[in-house]
Amino acid sequence: ATIDADNVQLGFATITAPISGRLGAVSVAVGDLVTVSNGNSSTATPLVTITQMDPLQVNFNLPESNLALLHKALANPQQGAVTLTKDGDATPIGKGTLDFVDSSVDTASGTIATRASIPNADLSLWPGQYVNVVLDAGIMPQMTSVPTVAVQPSQKGPFVYVVKPDNTVEMRPVQVALTEGDNSAISQGLKSGEKVVTEGQTRLKDGAAVHEGKTTAGAAAPKVAEATSAGEAAQ
Structure with a gap:
């Protein structure tokens, strides 16, 4: 029974992340006192930041005047392709699909919040990076x-x-x-x-x-x- 109890205590020494991703800066050092959440995340001691690298989500805004273009992109699953480039370079650095369009227009800016999901298995993109977004809505009628x-x-x-x-x-x-x-x-x-x-x-x-x-x-x-x-x- 003592061995079983010790094994349980030993298991507490290993912290397993609930998600996969890349580790950022570690917030604690050996010997620091940390607390668990107990159902309240504000009381927990953060240990490290984990950032999901694949896929990445790219958030961008489109003018209200492009609403018809967004409707067209969402209506056809084969459309809504998104291509990412850097400033001054038209070479694609990432491709994905449109996966979210906000339900209302921001009256302050006259824009619509939009998001795309971009596969990033080769880690060519980095969270927080600024990119140019090209949305392909397919062929527009004459x-x-x-x-x-x-x-x-x-x-x-x-x-x-x-x-x-x-x-x-x-x-x-x-x-x-x-x-x-x-x-x-x-x-x-x-x-x-x-x-x-x-x-x-x-x-x-x-x-x-x-x-x-x-x-x-x-x-x-x-x-x-x-x-x-x-x-x-x-x-």
Whole structure:
């Protein structure tokens, strides 16, 4: 019985980690007094930090304007591939899949919290490392492209001023599928070749007459751009 009791006590001398990973800095030394949790983690003495190395989770934020792109990526299991690169180097350093999109938009930043799971068996990535993230949502259908400045916000959603053949404008609701830099892809509401107002929208209303002309001091004429067809492309 004494031997059995001693074996039990000896077992307490070995601490087995409940998870696998890489050890960080050890917080205690031989001879230090430590305490167990007793159901309350705040009273426990931390011994060492263990960081899971494979797989890693990469957290990033996407603009609210890319919400349609996220929906498309989540709808197809074959899409949603994520590629990681370093600044100034397009060579992939890791690949994985999208595994989480937050349920709401951060109203302060206008972004959506997103996460990807990245296999890291070769330990090429390190926890806390900063990376560039490329999300592949597959092939986008053919859409109409307009300058982003042409798209105006409203309580009923985004709209553009379309210049009709009689040189009056129509306030037309549109659906923005994707915004990339200076251009936005419109999935509904516009046709290729239609003209949209890109400057001076605050002075317009539905049915107002416009004309294209050189800007002058005081009252500049609204600037107009032509909507173009955006061919199929991987995003």
